[in-house]
Amino acid sequence: MDDPVLLTGAGGRVGQAILRDLADDYDWRLLDREPLPREKIPESVDDDAVYVADVTDDDAVLEAVDGVGGIIHLAGDPRPEAPWDSVLRNNIDGTHTIFAAAVEAGVEKVAFASSNHAVGAYETDDRTPDLYRPHDEYRLDGTEPPRPSNLYGVSKASGEILGRYYHDNHDLSVVCVRIGNLTRGHPPWNYERGQAMWLSYRDCAHLFDRCLQADYGYEVVYGISDNERKYYSIDRARDVLGYDPIDNSAEFEQHPKNQ
Numbered sequence: 417m418d419d420p421v422l423l424t425g426a427g428g429r430v431g432q433a434i435l436r437d438l439a440d441d442y443d444w445r446l447l448d449r450e451p452l453p454r455e456k457i458p459e460s461v462d463d464d465a466v467y468v469a470d471v472t473d474d475d476a477v478l479e480a481v482d483g484v485g486g487i488i489h490l491a492g493d494p495r496p497e498a499p500w501d502s503v504l505r506n507n508i509d510g511t512h513t514i515f516a517a518a519v520e521a522g523v524e525k526v527a528f529a530s531s532n533h534a535v536g537a538y539e540t541d542d543r544t545p546d547l548y549r550p551h552d553e554y555r556l557d558g559t560e561p562p563r564p565s566n567l568y569g570v571s572k573a574s575g576e577i578l579g580r581y582y583h584d585n586h587d588l589s590v591v592c593v594r595i596g597n598l599t600r601g602h603p604p605w606n607y608e609r610g611q612a613m614w615l616s617y618r619d620c621a622h623l624f625d626r627c628l629q630a631d632y633g634y635e636v637v638y639g640i641s642d643n644e645r646k647y648y649s650i651d652r653a654r655d656v657l658g659y660d661p662i663d664n665s666a667e668f669e670q671h672p673k674n675q
């Protein structure tokens with residue numbers, strides 16, 4: 417994509433994973449409500465491309481999206497235990513502001529950071545813990561309806577539905593990435609669920625790169641590495657986006673201290 421790309425929530429974990437590998441690949445605009453320390457801003461990004469703004473601020477968001485071709489929308493409250501007033505404002509209202517501004521500014525595509533918690537209630541007592549183990553063949557593939565495990569998950573499901581609306585009614589290309597568990601360097605230790613939905617930093621950057629490069633209408637995909645343990649299919653991300661992950665949590669199964 418030759419046009420600038422807006423990255424919201426740029427100072428957070430997912431934003432930094434993306435910038436670590438793709439800093440020089442796009443003409444980035446970075447938005448975060450917290451001022452970004454110098455070390456979080458790639459050298460290639462000028463000061464006037466960094467926006468300290470809240471995603472619920474219509475005017476600030478319109479200014480940031482003016483002239484951009486794509487948006488990666490990450491900003492929001494990421495806590496599974498976040499209270500309703502926070503997810504209502506930061507996640508639902510903020511995501512609405514982004515989609516509405518994208519349409520007004522003529523942006524081509526938006527990649528929205530959804531979450532495993534939008535579908536967390538599929539992990540029923542009778543399915544777990546087998547679900548998290550390599551022999552289990554149960555898969556969610558993105559065609560199933562949301563089944564949130566908490567109010568944070570409700571807010572992510574709401575973002576997906578907002579994306580559906582803006583695609584169907586305004587022809588915006590939208591991909592919702594149900595991100596698993598992003599951790600740096602290795603999967604979470606002693607946490608089978610986290611290992612089944614691990615997303616490595618480099619696979620994360622590659623996946624969002626594909627979200628900017630590929631052609632699609634409206635998609636819901638899972639954002640995990642190519643883990644041996646998995647209950648999310650990554651077939652749709654492979655087929656539609658050309659996602660080709662490198663990592664697999666099985667290669668890190670044991671904490672060195674337990675070996």
Ligand SMILES: NC(=O)C1=CN([C@@H]2O[C@H](COP(=O)(O)OP(=O)(O)OC[C@H]3O[C@@H](n4cnc5c(N)ncnc54)[C@H](O)[C@@H]3O)[C@@H](O)[C@H]2O)C=CC1
Nearest residue numbers: 425427428429430449470471490491492494529531595598
């Ligand atoms: N880290 C993970 O494993 C997963 C993350 N996600 C989603 O990915 C997105 C990013 O998550 P992380 O990077 O882990 O979170 P984070 O908390 O590290 O980063 C979020 C960033 O967004 C900014 N932000 C929050 N509310 C804002 C607002 N109203 N306006 C402007 N900026 C705001 C924060 O200042 C922060 O820099 C979130 O939407 C989260 O729900 C989804 C699934 C898993």
Ligand SMILES: O=C1O[C@H](COP(=O)(O)O)[C@@H](O)[C@H](O)[C@H]1O
Nearest residue numbers: 494495496531532533596597610
């Ligand atoms: O959506 C998110 O999911 C990950 C993984 O969930 P967890 O319940 O296994 O921790 C979480 O770490 C992250 O903060 C959240 O935004």
